[in-house]
Amino acid sequence: MQELSSLPLKAEQIKTDTDSLKYYGKDWTTYFDIKASAIVFPESTEDVVNIVKWARANKIALVPSGGRTGLSGAACALNGEVVVSFEKMHRILSFNETDSTVQIEPGVITESLQEFARSKNLYYPVDFAARGSSQLGGNIATNAGGIKVVRYGLTRDWVVGLEVVTGSGEVLNLNNGLIKNATGLDLRHLFVGSEGILGFITQATIKLAPKPPELKVLVFALDQLSSVMKVYSEFKNRCALQAYEMFSEKALKHVLHSTGLPRPLETVADFYVVCEVECASEKAEENIMSVFEGCLENGWLLDGVISQSEVQAKTFWRYREDISEALSVHSPYKNDVAVAISKVPDFIVDLDLVLSQAYPNWEVVWFGHIGDGNLHINILRPEGMTKEQFVAECRKVDEMVFKAVQKQAGSISAEHGVGVTKRSFLTYTRSPEEIEIMKGIKKVFDPDNIMNPGKVI
Amino acid sequence: MQELSSLPLKAEQIKTDTDSLKYYGKDWTTYFDIKASAIVFPESTEDVVNIVKWARANKIALVPSGGRTGLSGAACALNGEVVVSFEKMHRILSFNETDSTVQIEPGVITESLQEFARSKNLYYPVDFAARGSSQLGGNIATNAGGIKVVRYGLTRDWVVGLEVVTGSGEVLNLNNGLIKNATGLDLRHLFVGSEGILGFITQATIKLAPKPPELKVLVFALDQLSSVMKVYSEFKNRCALQAYEMFSEKALKHVLHSTGLPRPLETVADFYVVCEVECASEKAEENIMSVFEGCLENGWLLDGVISQSEVQAKTFWRYREDISEALSVHSPYKNDVAVAISKVPDFIVDLDLVLSQAYPNWEVVWFGHIGDGNLHINILRPEGMTKEQFVAECRKVDEMVFKAVQKQAGSISAEHGVGVTKRSFLTYTRSPEEIEIMKGIKKVFDPDNIMNPGKVI
Incomplete structure (x- = not known):
């Protein structure tokens, strides 16, 4: 060149x-x-x-x-x-103790920021499996979510300032780390989740949270989706819930096979939940136990266990966090969709029916963040089918999935973004008018269309 | 017409x-x-x-x-x-218990939404003095803040869906109440704080919070700004702080005069703080007391008192909430600015010096939300000066105030918005490039410039 x-x-x-x-x-x-x-x-x-x-x-x-x-x-x-x-722009530039903010370059790794926060007795709560290699600039550009959204929200909620370079080469300092700033359109929020189509994120000011108290991890076995939702409501309304992750027996089997871990519970059930709650005091622990026992008595839980140590808590998390790796040998075709929490059961039932009718012999593995309505659908490649055939078939499945999403006014990409893979399906979540407006806004920031053309819109 | x-x-x-x-x-x-x-x-x-x-x-x-x-x-x-x-569009349209969301028309009064939330054993936490007449549509269009921002954030943080009509007459359904939705530019966040320049907000889906535990209100007397900040850090880091509001002895005197309330504390000091903390258990109460006593022992607090009943808590709040009304007879000229929390002391010292040199006989009353860096500056009209003369002089003061704000990379309008009054000063917080971009974005939504022209930009 x-x-x-x-x-x-x-x-x-x-x-x-x-x-x-x-x-x-x-x-x-x-x-x-x-x-x-x-x-x-x-x-x-x-x-x-x-x-x-x-x-x-x-x-x-x-x-x-x-x-x-x-x-x-x-x-x-x-x-x-x-x-x-942005590999070479990976410095943590400054820390402000009073404001609990840290100013960083975009190449800082998620886990490095988490560790930095811990070293200051604070907490960076956006957390997900790719924490060891994902960078903050990318997290911001996709508004990364993860497993703690139910308690701490998304990346968007922690970005108090951005320095960006637009597609026309202008440097903008957006919001300067302020909490309150009612001075016109908040361009910072346009850049969060923009997937690089408006400009580059060259610096960010990130707010850190206070360190949470001790966390208890619980694993539940349940036989119905409706119970998964009822137990969610109980824990959400009555405890300080940090995470509530659901997975199916199929998902668990893959994890057990891949990791050699023992079953978390004696009871074998259709659904499992890993749930994390804050436990600040003895009274809080009593409360957790009473909510737990109430759910057992109501028959919503078949079985359950609560972590007694940090080591055990970490093991319990593995049943959920190791799913993606356990599935990877089967080259899964992934979808990442979201609906309102209240619509999760209908959506799963609808889609399960459609998929099992269209592809009766395919193995479909569900898991997801019930606490924020985000479900990961993994279709495993049937033995004997080539990768090309499989992907071609899955593209047909996409349409079924997205129609079911649209029926529930959901999102065809909850946290993975649109990029190239979801671009032609964007109308299932965004209207043609919205897409035209997005194009108009892109033109304002990037008149020559040099910024990530062909992505998102 | x-x-x-x-x-x-x-x-x-x-x-x-x-x-x-x-x-x-x-x-x-x-x-x-x-x-x-x-x-x-x-x-x-x-x-x-x-x-x-x-x-x-x-x-x-x-x-x-x-x-x-x-x-x-x-x-x-x-x-x-x-x-x-939007007076006639004031219905609460639906409530979703599982999602903890409520769908409303824009004319719903803030206090009505707060009461509705309480009736569902939930909480709408955006709260400020105008709660009895402000409407949600306006709150969203200005991203209203108020007294609970330190714990609950701004209006933006509670809007999970918007229906808007753009300046070109298109109806957009933005985000559909979803928590996770990574499908391109989040236009919802452009409308929050847009002050009517892009279109109308015709419906909103608002997330409600769990009801907080018992709240304790404390009043402190302090002799230095640095102590105000130190005590803030202690309470923020060691308790569940909901609000931390500072005011000066001058402000207190006006409230005492206007309300007939007794002094909150025997000690007369330069600064006072009203502080609200969650008190979920006896252990939490012990913790609050120990933080409080630590601050006294360190000499940061001269005096302090903690509420023993809900009635007393309400009275303590009046020392802060009644300031605006107490000042109103003096036709105060108001400014509403924000800097990063860590910059509050320098900013106040800087500006106090400038103002006292330029206008040695003027009474300037400070109060504000220390927990989010937002300060309300009220200049009282000197006796014998006409309203016109006074406003003309205050416009000169504006420039001093905004230069001091700019020096600290702050905001010339923390929560009141830009509207007409701050429009010509917008460059003190937003760069010319940002303002051009805002104009470009307005044109995308409102090609004929019919939406609130002459406001903001």
């Missing part, structure tokens, strides 16, 4: 070797044909501004890239784009 | 008498010349769509109007606009 010679970066900030193009040109999706032209590594906001100006002058498309743990292809270079990796 | 005859509304939905034009044409600001052409009262989203289409066809500007408790003139008709009042 000839134009690279005019890019004002040091030689080591530009890579064009085949290995780098492949490595940095993609995310965790596996079925795209990657075609990156170059990878550039800015070290400062100034570098990013220069890259944008160069791209505008040369009409070159840019793809922002973080930890590349995305599942929708938003960070994939598919048409000769230049990938802008 | 001749064009009114073609508006597809019933006769009783249109008012043009002088009293109505005056009454509905303004908010709580007092120094504008009101020039409304008509007031219209939609009863449905369809009515709103028809009004917008009519306005576009006839090139008539519209002003959205809620409870008219605003303090920035955003709901004032100053140039012959037609005011769209």
Whole structure:
């Protein structure tokens, strides 16, 4: 790529070797044909501004890239784009004890921020399985959710300031870390979840939470979806609930097989829940026990157990957190959808029926965050079917899934984003008018359409 | 106004008498010349769509109007606009127990929603002095804050869905009450705090919080701003803090004079704090007492008292909540600014110095939400000065105030919005580039500039 010679970066900030193009040109999706032209590594906001100006002058498309743990292809270079990796912008810049805020570069790894918070006796509560490699810039650009949303909300709720470089090369300082700021349209919230179509996130100010008290983890066995919901309501209304994750017996079997863990409970049931509650005092513990026993007496729970140590709590979490890894050998086709919590049972019943009729021999594994209505649907590749055949069939399934989502006014992408994979299905969640408006807004920030073109809209 | 005859509304939905034009044409600001052409009262989203289409066809500007408790003139008709009042759209449409959400029309009064939540054993936590007449539509359009922000955030944090009618007459259903929804730009967050420049809010889905445990209210006397901040940190880090409000001895004196209440504490000091903490158990109460005593021992507190009953708690709140009313006889000139919490002491010292040098004989009364960095500055009209002279002088003060705000990267309007009063000062908080982008976004939603023109940008 000839134009690279005019890019004002040091030689080591530009890579064009085949290995780098492949490595940095993609995310965790596996079925795209990657075609990156170059990878550039800015070290400062100034570098990013220069890259944008160069791209505008040369009409070159840019793809922002973080930890590349995305599942929708938003960070994939598919048409000769230049990938802008934030790997070298990974500093924690400052910490403000009074404000409980930390100013970071976008390349900071989620787990590093969590550890930094702990070192200050605080807590960064956005947490999910990819914590060890996902970067904050990417988390912000996809409004990452995860397992603690029921108690702490999404990434959006922790971003109090952003520095961005727009697609026209302007540096904007959005909200400056303020809590209250009623001075017109809040552009910060447009960038959260924008998947790189408006500009680059070059700095963020993140609020940290107070450290939570001791946490108890409970595992339940239940025979009906309606019970899963009733128990959720009880714990949510009567305890300080941090997480409430459901999975099926099918999911558990895969975890047991893959990890060698013993069953969490003697009782075998259709559904299981891992639930985490704050336990600040003896009285709180008594309360948890009384809610638990009430659910048993009402017949909503078949069986259950409460963690007696931190080690045991960690093990209980593995039954939920190890599902994705346990399934990975079966090349699952993933969907990540959300409906209002109250609509979860109807939705699951509807969709299970449709899928089992259309594909009676397929294994469909459900798990998800009941506490926020987010369900992960994993279809396992039947033995003897090639990957290509399987993906082709799954695309047909997508339409069934999304029709069921639309019926419940849900979201076709709860936390993975739209990227490339959900782009042609966006109308199932957003109206044509909304999509036109999004295009109009993109044009305001990115008049030459250099920012992640072909993604989202 | 001749064009009114073609508006597809019933006769009783249109008012043009002088009293109505005056009454509905303004908010709580007092120094504008009101020039409304008509007031219209939609009863449905369809009515709103028809009004917008009519306005576009006839090139008539519209002003959205809620409870008219605003303090920035955003709901004032100053140039012959037609005011769209949501007074008749005040129904609570549905309640979902599982989701803890309530679907409302924009004309619902804040206090009605709070009472509705209580009737369901839940809690709507956005709370401020105008709760008895402010409407939810207006709260959303200004992202209302108030006294519980330190614990519960702003209005933005409770809006899970919006139905809006854009300036081009399109109905958008934004987010559908979902918790997780990563499907492109979140237009809902653009409408929160948009002050009517993009379109009308015609319906909202609001999340309700669990009912809090018993609350204890404490009143403190302190002699230094640095102590106000230290005590804040102690309570924030070690208790479940709901509110932390500071006011000066000057403010207290006005309240005592106006209400006839006794002093809250024997000790007379430069600063006072009203602080509210959750007290869920005996252990929590012991903890509150131990934090309190620690602050006394460290010399940060000169004196303090903790509420022993709900009645006493309510009285303690009056020392803070009655300030505005107590000052009203002095026609105060109000500013409402915010800086990061950590910058509050420097900011107050800076500004106090500037003001006392420029206006040595003026009485300046400070109070505010320390827990979120939001300060209300009230300058009282000196005796013998006319209202006109006073306002003219205060406009000069504005510049000093806003320069001090800018020095600390703060906000020139923490919760009152921009409207008309802060419009020409917007650059003190938002960059020229941001303002251009806001104008571009407005054009996407409102191509004919019929939505609240002349406001905000």
